[in-house]
Amino acid sequence: MTTTKHLELTGVDIDFPTPNGPFKALSNVNLKIDRGEFVSLIGHSGCGKSTVLNIVAGLYQATKGGVLLDGKEVNEPGPERAVVFQNHSLLPWLTAYENVELAVKQVFKKTKTKAEMKEWIEYNLQLVHMDHAMHKRPDEISGGMKQRVGIARALAMEPTVMLMDEPFGALDALTRAHLQDSLMEIQADLNNTVIMITHDVDEAVLLSDRIVMMTNGPAATVGEILEVKLPRPRHRLELADDPQYNHYRAAVLSFLYEKQRTPGEAPTKPTKQHTSTDSTTTDSPEATTPTTKTSSTDEQAA
Amino acid sequence: MSSIALKLLKPLGLPEKLSLAQLVKALVVPLSGILIFLFIWNIAARNIHTSLGEFPGPTQVYEQSLNLLSEHNRERQKEVAFHQRQEVRNAAKLEKNPDAVVKTRPYTGKPTFIDQIGTSLITVLAGFFAASLIAIPAGIVIGLNKTLYSAFNPVIQLFKPVSPLAWLPLVTMVVSAVYVSDDPMFAKSFITSLITVSLCCLWPTLLNTAVGVSTISADLNNVSKVLRLSWLTHVIKIVIPSAIPMIFTGLRLSLGIAWMVLIAAEMLAQNPGLGKFVWDEFQNGSSNSLGRIMVAVLVIGLIGFMLDRIMLMLQKKVSWDKSVELR
Numbered sequence: 024m025t026t027t028k029h030l031e032l033t034g035v036d037i038d039f040p041t042p043n044g045p046f047k048a049l050s051n052v053n054l055k056i057d058r059g060e061f062v063s064l065i066g067h068s069g070c071g072k073s074t075v076l077n078i079v080a081g082l083y084q085a086t087k088g089g090v091l092l093d094g095k096e097v098n099e100p101g102p103e104r105a106v107v108f109q110n111h112s113l114l115p116w117l118t119a120y121e122n123v124e125l126a127v128k129q130v131f132k133k134t135k136t137k138a139e140m141k142e143w144i145e146y147n148l149q150l151v152h153m154d155h156a157m158h159k160r161p162d163e164i165s166g167g168m169k170q171r172v173g174i175a176r177a178l179a180m181e182p183t184v185m186l187m188d189e190p191f192g193a194l195d196a197l198t199r200a201h202l203q204d205s206l207m208e209i210q211a212d213l214n215n216t217v218i219m220i221t222h223d224v225d226e227a228v229l230l231s232d233r234i235v236m237m238t239n240g241p242a243a244t245v246g247e248i249l250e251v252k253l254p255r256p257r258h259r260l261e262l263a264d265d266p267q268y269n270h271y272r273a274a275v276l277s278f279l280y281e282k283q284r285t286p287g288e289a290p291t292k293p294t295k296q297h298t299s300t301d302s303t304t305t306d307s308p309e310a311t312t313p314t315t316k317t318s319s320t321d322e323q324a325a
Numbered sequence: 326m327s328s329i330a331l332k333l334l335k336p337l338g339l340p341e342k343l344s345l346a347q348l349v350k351a352l353v354v355p356l357s358g359i360l361i362f363l364f365i366w367n368i369a370a371r372n373i374h375t376s377l378g379e380f381p382g383p384t385q386v387y388e389q390s391l392n393l394l395s396e397h398n399r400e401r402q403k404e405v406a407f408h409q410r411q412e413v414r415n416a417a418k419l420e421k422n423p424d425a426v427v428k429t430r431p432y433t434g435k436p437t438f439i440d441q442i443g444t445s446l447i448t449v450l451a452g453f454f455a456a457s458l459i460a461i462p463a464g465i466v467i468g469l470n471k472t473l474y475s476a477f478n479p480v481i482q483l484f485k486p487v488s489p490l491a492w493l494p495l496v497t498m499v500v501s502a503v504y505v506s507d508d509p510m511f512a513k514s515f516i517t518s519l520i521t522v523s524l525c526c527l528w529p530t531l532l533n534t535a536v537g538v539s540t541i542s543a544d545l546n547n548v549s550k551v552l553r554l555s556w557l558t559h560v561i562k563i564v565i566p567s568a569i570p571m572i573f574t575g576l577r578l579s580l581g582i583a584w585m586v587l588i589a590a591e592m593l594a595q596n597p598g599l600g601k602f603v604w605d606e607f608q609n610g611s612s613n614s615l616g617r618i619m620v621a622v623l624v625i626g627l628i629g630f631m632l633d634r635i636m637l638m639l640q641k642k643v644s645w646d647k648s649v650e651l652r
Binding site (some may be wrong): 080083099102104108114115129130180279 | 333542544545547548550551552553558562563566569591645646
């Protein structure tokens with residue numbers, strides 16, 4: 024390993040203590056992420072996606088192995104690894120502006136003047152199209168708007184890596200699509216490194232440069248990594264009929280529903296969704312095969 | 326007429342604009358409840374004979390409340406007259422000799438019922454504030470630390486149900502021993518009542534604060550960690566605001582207990598408030614005594630109710646969670 028990557032997870036294990044002895048949630052997770060890369064973590068519920076994210080965030084400590092960010096070990100949370108939480112986690116007694124302000128004041132208290140901070144807060148709220156409702160409190164705005172403010176708060180910390188824990192999971196499909204588009208715009212502008220957890224295959228393919236698929240727990244690890252080589256900017260409508268897009272989709276679905284069936288689901292019965300995407304991909308002969316790597320050890324060797 | 330009714334209803338937490346049907350519901354129903362109560366009270370009172378005569382019914386209580394008011398007014402007039410006499414005398418003295426030393430003496434008449442209400446309110450609020458000053462910070466510290474919480478929880482549970490009457494002798498002795506001064510700023514009876522009230526009303530605020538603090542959502546804690554907030558900023562910006570609803574629930578319970586405890590404490594400590602009034606009337610044993618005590622009972626109830634409403638108003642003002650209906 025000659026060049027150190029931007030963000031590196033090496034041999035990460037984590038055990039959680041339980042009354043019946045330690046529970047191994049993650050085992051030997053290896054992952055390398057480049058600067059400006061958008062990586063999705065996908066897998067069934069309980070496979071430890073959030074645990075991986077929390078380890079990168081510094082909220083959990085790996086039992087074995089560790090995380091390097093630009094060559095420095097990560098062992099506590101910090102604003103350079105801002106987190107967008109699933110249920111927005113805004114302070115309900117503060118307005119949207121004040122929520123972002125809390126973060127900005129904490130991160131830039133030494134480097135920015137009051138006026139600069141104000142400008143920066145407003146700029147970030149503009150970025151997520153929330154400038155019209157800056158002075159509303161979370162209970163006065165919709166779920167999608169709250170999540171926008173949550174993203175603005177994370178962006179305002181000028182993070183090296185932005186960690187998103189199922190950011191759109193609790194939203195309805197239309198709002199989710201809007202926010203995904205916003206996120207792609209922002210990502211094109213700022214070129215942040217993003218790690219996003221998702222349950223949504225379409226979301227993963229649409230947004231990501233790479234999709235990291237995790238095996239089922241316990242002792243979950245990275246199963247396959249799919250590189251999504253769709254040109255940017257991506258448009259959901261055009262992609263809906265794009266054979267390459269559907270191919271990626273099928274690859275993720277096949278990983279989730281064939282290779283990593285959730286326990287209890289009949290093994291021979293692929294989901295309806297899956298069969299339909301299969302047929303579309305076979306209809307289009309020019310589809311390129313997605314580059315699928317089979318295991319995390321391969322990735323490390325590459 | 327209806328606008329007056331509305332103004333009266335506002336503190337009861339009712340909406341400002343009422344339709345006729347709502348007005349009937351909001352005004353007529355509670356009023357009929359009160360009327361039924363008065364009727365039953367009247368009948369019952371006539372059938373209870375004590376050594377001090379018939380148990381006071383609504384009429385006697387009404388008469389006695391007027392009596393108490395006029396006694397208060399007479400006492401006030403006496404006081405004004407006293408001060409006037411004093412001023413005239415002093416002015417005359419100064420006229421004779423401009424260098425004369427004039428003394429202004431305070432009026433030392435006996436406290437009236439209204440004065441006693443004032444004393445009770447001051448005592449209860451002082452005791453309540455003292456308790457809150459201890460209970461809120463202590464609750465925050467205990468709530469933030471699981472070990473501390475498990476360490477102190479048994480102690481709290483042990484003292485929570487203790488009656489003020491059990492504390493009072495101890496407090497009295499301690500105050501007599503410790504609070505020694507030639508020119509005391511406060512009367513011993515006041516200090517004793519205050520401490521007894523504090524000791525009894527400390528616990529709900531302490532417990533509710535601790536629970537409120539310990540049940541902060543994990544997500545908000547994570548936000549705080551990601552932002553690397555210092556301990557103090559964390560407490561001020563995250564912990565306290567998020568526990569405010571629970572803290573106020575505790576404060577409301579505490580104030581209710583404080584007011585209840587106060588009457589008992591004043592009776593025994595002889596603090597010149599409502600408790601002492603009730604006790605003195607009982608010892609006095611005139612034919613009016615029971616009526617006057619009954620006035621005190623109603624006033625105590627009314628003030629307790631008003632204190633609770635004030636706390637509710639404050640609670641509504643500071644509560645950020647508008648989805649919870651406070652009542």
